[in-house]
Amino acid sequence: MSRPLATSALALILGAGPLLADVTPNEVWQNLRDGYEQMGYQVQVGSEEGSGDQLSLSDVVLTAEDETASDMTLTIPRIDLAATGDGAVRSVVEGRMVLQMRDTLPEGEEVGITLTLDAPGNQTLSSGSADEMQHSFVMPTLVLEGRTLDDSDEVPVTATLTNVEGTQTNATAADGSAAQTYLGSADMLEMQISATGPAAGTDPDMPSEDMPSDDAAPEAEGEATAPTDTAATDSFDATFRISDLTLEGEGTSPAGDLNFGNQPAAALEAGFSGAGRFAMGAIAGSFTSATTGGEGEDATASGEFAAASGALAVSMSAEGLTYEGSSTDMTTQLTSSGMPFPISYAAALNSFRLAMPVVASEEEQSFSLLYALEGLTLDDAIWQALDPEAALPRDPASLTIDLEGQTILSQNFMDPEFADGSQTGPDGEPVMPYQPRSLSINDLSLDAIGASVQMSGDLTFGDDPSQPVGTVTGLFSGIDTLLDSLATMGVVPQDQLMAPRMMMAMFARPVEGNPDQLQTEIEFREGGSIFANGQQIQ
Structure with missing residues (x-):
């Protein structure tokens, strides 16, 4: 994905929860819509019904506003909002949401992914004031199913989150800037990936050499036709399980029209900030793969x-x-x-x-x-x-x-x-x-x-990073014993041990009182010269 598309997707995910809410469904939706538009998205609503204490929206589509990321859309079939009678608003998403992201590589190849999100039994309760709103949400299950946008490779992905719940607080300052905090958890995440595609060096549109051509002689009448092979394929299957997930986050958004989705650098300079912490309990996973090489050899x-x-x-x-x-x-x-x-x-x-x-x-x-x-x-x-x-x-x-x-x-x-x-300099070089x-x-x-190395030091750099100035020191332990062990194993021939020992002597000297320890001091000087323990080596 290109950077604008990736940052646009990040902004959409971060803003996918309820934004500012008020005491009526219409005000909740207007604030939600304003929040998405501030992040750089165009919002379209197929139909809108109801007023007062109830509001239903159908075919809600969010599209990236930036032309470089215009191939990303989130479609929500239906949102029902209703006042609870005690100053709060309940929001429920009905049906499967669809998130689609597309991008075109420099070579002209189109890539992307389509995801469906299903959260039966979901609901969000919003309460508080216009300046500070609290939102509590629950989703007994959240199921994501998707596949890559690729004509030759199939990469279906399924992920299920169970017992998702959390709270979000949004506060708006007098100058129009906003601050958000978030806390969420899930009991379990289970994911399955099953990928298949043509083997390396094969053309998925061409039959294998075992498949008869169109002009092959027809079978004799009554003669059984043997099944034909198709082009070789590679496959990959994986499963993941993560328990006890928690997510904490906070962020600030500047006042005005700047947003991180389509103007990330300007938004950061204006005061945008965000932080998230994701913790997991026990993690487990497994995978299997089968491939066919260019010479037809199988590998698993x-x-x-x-x-x-x-x-x-x-x-x-x-x-x-x-x-x-x-x-x-x-x-x-x-x-x-x-x-x-x-x-x-x-x-x-x-x-x-x-x-x-x-x-x-x-x-x-x-x-x-x-x-x-x-x-x-x-x-x-x-x-x-x-x-x-x-x-x-x-x-x-x-x-x-x-x-x-x-x-x-x-x-x-x-x-x-x-x-x-x-980016290039005055001379046209990168x-x-x-x-x-x-x-x-x-x-x-x-x-x-049995050996150890410890190094430390400080270097400074001018206009040419390849010529630092400073000193690096090192302490080496067990190197001589390790060389003897490698010779015993036959890794290093006994008669060739002299060369590495002479090399070490050029860069290091024995530590007094401990012959199995070596120390070194590498000094980088102005002009590119290098000294080891006072002796110039470059």
Whole structure:
């Protein structure tokens, strides 16, 4: 999907709940309609019936207003709104909603997806005042069914959420800006994906070589006709189950006509912000696949994965974009006809966090990247294949990457041109939107198979990012012992150990009192020269 289409879809989803509500159904609908139009959508209503305490709307269609995202529509068959008699309004969506998104790739290929949403028994109760409204909603089940818009590949998707409920609060300030909070939950999400399509290198419109041609000799009368083969196909089937889902969110929208749907950069600069946190309980999934190669060879694969819990969070404002997630107690098993043995591994923790600027500025802005993998273990079958003599320690491995720094962003991240890299400098050459100015390596460490590496340092950058200035230090443990183990295993021939040891001697020196530890100091100087422990290497 193009960036305008993706951001337009995001805005539609974020605004799909009830917006400002009042004490009558007509006022509720007018505020709802105004909210969608402020997000950049055209709203059409097939028919409107009722007045006073009841209102029914039929064939409600929301269409993206921006021409670059005009192929996205949400169709709602019917909305019934009725006053409850105690100052609240009950809203019910009847029938299956249809969400369709289309886009055309640069090559001319049309892609997209069509989804139907069915929520029997749904209802939303809206109450409060025009300045601050509270909405409580329930959906016993929410079923999504869809398929890709592709003539050759079939990718049907079915997802079911059970016991969906939540609350949403919308407040409007005197200057017209708005603030929203959201809290929702579901007992279970179950999803099935079943994809089929022509095998690689085959033409779905052509019969296979086993299929007789039209001018083949006819069968003798009474002779049985053998079934013919069709073109080879690939298939993929997967199921997912996630329990105990919760979603929290908040956001602010500036006053006026600016909206994140079709003017994301301007809306961010005007004060738009949004944040969402998604937490999950137990996670489990499995998949199977079958493919046919270009030479007609068949291949199959299957796998299972599980985790005790997971989390995902995203926030965006003029201050930047933050995206982070984690999972705990992961297990994964993979089998394939192309692998000599099954792959099975587990990890106690896998987490990441990325923060970066999104609004262009001539001033330096902060960025950071954090990744942690803790307690990684491999199945005994893998160890038996790699190290049958148990020469290497099999303790859990870990990896940590902790970086932060300053950069100048020369182009808004949400601009359509950002993704295609079309920005150029005065000389006509492509310009990198992110221009680093400093980098701090807080921690870069790896601990595995009895050896460990720990690195840290600080670098600054001028106009040429390939020539940093600064110092990076490192501490290496167990490297010499690891080389001896690899030689024992036959991975490194004994008579070739001298070369890697000489290489280490060029960049590192022994730690006094601990011969199995090495330390290094790499210094980057002006002009591109590099020194290792005081000796120039470039």
